[in-house]
Structure formats: structure tokens, C-alpha cells
Amino acid sequence: MIKWRGCRSIFPQTSSSWYWISSQNLSTRTSSFEAEADKGLNIHASRHKWSEERHLSAKEVASFCHSTGDFNPIHCDLVQAQKAGFEGMVIPGLLVASMFPAIIAAAFPGAIYLSQTLKFRHPAVVPADIKATVTFVNTKQGFTEFNTVACEGQTVIVDGTAKALLPKQPRAQLAGES
Numbered sequence: 219m220i221k222w223r224g225c226r227s228i229f230p231q232t233s234s235s236w237y238w239i240s241s242q243n244l245s246t247r248t249s250s251f252e253a254e255a256d257k258g259l260n261i262h263a264s265r266h267k268w269s270e271e272r273h274l275s276a277k278e279v280a281s282f283c284h285s286t287g288d289f290n291p292i293h294c295d296l297v298q299a300q301k302a303g304f305e306g307m308v309i310p311g312l313l314v315a316s317m318f319p320a321i322i323a324a325a326f327p328g329a330i331y332l333s334q335t336l337k338f339r340h341p342a343v344v345p346a347d348i349k350a351t352v353t354f355v356n357t358k359q360g361f362t363e364f365n366t367v368a369c370e371g372q373t374v375i376v377d378g379t380a381k382a383l384l385p386k387q388p389r390a391q392l393a394g395e396s
Contacts, residue, residue, distance in 0.1 A: 266353060266354035266392065267351060267353045267354070268322075268324075268325045268351070268353075269349055269350060269352070270317055270320065270349070270350050271348070271349045271350075272348050272350075273346070273348075274309050274313065274314070274342070274344065274345060274346050274347075274348055275344065275345050276307065276345065278313070279294065279307065279309055279310065279344055280294065282313045283310070286312070290310075292304060292307065293307055293308055293309070293310050295307070299343075304343060305343050306343035306344055307343060308341045308343055309341075309342045309343065309344055309346055311336070311338045311375070314342065314350070314376050315334065315336050315366075315378075317348065317350035317368060318350060318364075318366045318368075318380055319331045319334070319380070321350060321351075321352045322352055322364065325352070326382070326384045326388050327385075328384075329383065329384045329385065329388075330382060330383040331380065332361065332382055333381045334366070334381075335379045335380075336378040337376065337377055337378055338375070338376050339374045339375060339376060340373050340374060341375075342370045342375045346370050347371075348369070348370055348375065349368065349370075350367070350368040351366070351367050351368075352364045352365070352366050352380065353365045355379070357389055357392060357393040360389070361381050361382070362382050362383070362389055363379060363380070363381050364380045364381075364382070365378075366378050366380050
């Protein structure tokens, strides 16, 4: 169980400012990536592109807000989010972006995530089905670059570029080396 403070609108049936939420079933995930099936990741792989689909719920947003300390009212208070002009509570952009290193780690066990640029293009409101995709760009001086994009339907939520240090064998295969 997670002890959590704040975001009253997520659990309106509770009058206290302290909430208890289960750390289980925070999102809906199923796996199609055999090597990671037991971890519950929904990774779809092609030769140079990997993706994950996740349903982000109010409980997952609450857990993320608690973990990071980001209690911005647009993320956890429906009334405040609507006053700010949103249809519902806004999913934190970094929660969406956190899908990128998860994909790289699942596709390349042992990878070291070095950097990530992010551009937040459009808000996603709770609940949302997000598809994050990581696409190989190149390998230079031992570092591998990927384009990253997360969408809700056809709408780009966040995109950018990631750089990672991959184990030698996968890096050589991506670069077409022998």
C-alpha cells in the first residue's frame, strides 16, 4: 500500500486529505514482447522500432504525483483542471515520457539511458490510452540515438530524442556491423 497525501478529487468519497491506494493494478498492460512477458510490458518490436501501449488511469497519476511530489492541481484536482481550461485532470507529461526509458530497457537489457529531449505538444487528460514509440536513428561513437514519440490516438502528446549506451552486441546489430 502507498500512503499518499493530496489530490482530493481523485478519491472524492474520502473526506480526509490522506489516501491509501494499492500499488497493484495501476495501469492495464499486456505483453507481446516474449523476453519481457513476465514483467507485464506491452512492447511491440520491429527491426528498428519499439512501442508500448498503456492505459493511464487516475490511480496511476496519483501514484506518480506522490512519487515525484508534483501536486500541481491540474494533475490531481478535477475542478482546478477545469478552471484552467482542461476537460479533465491532465496527465503529467513526465509520466508519459517515462515510457521511453522503459521501452529501451526492455528492448536492450543493460542499456544505460544517457539523455532525453522532450517537447510537450498536447495535454492528455485522465483516463488515456497512450502509445509510446522509440525508433532507432543512428549509432555514433558508441552512443545510440532514438526518436521518441507518445500519442493518444493520432494526437502527439510528447516527442523528442533519446540517447543511450547499449550493450555492444545490440549496438552492432542496429548499426549493421558484423
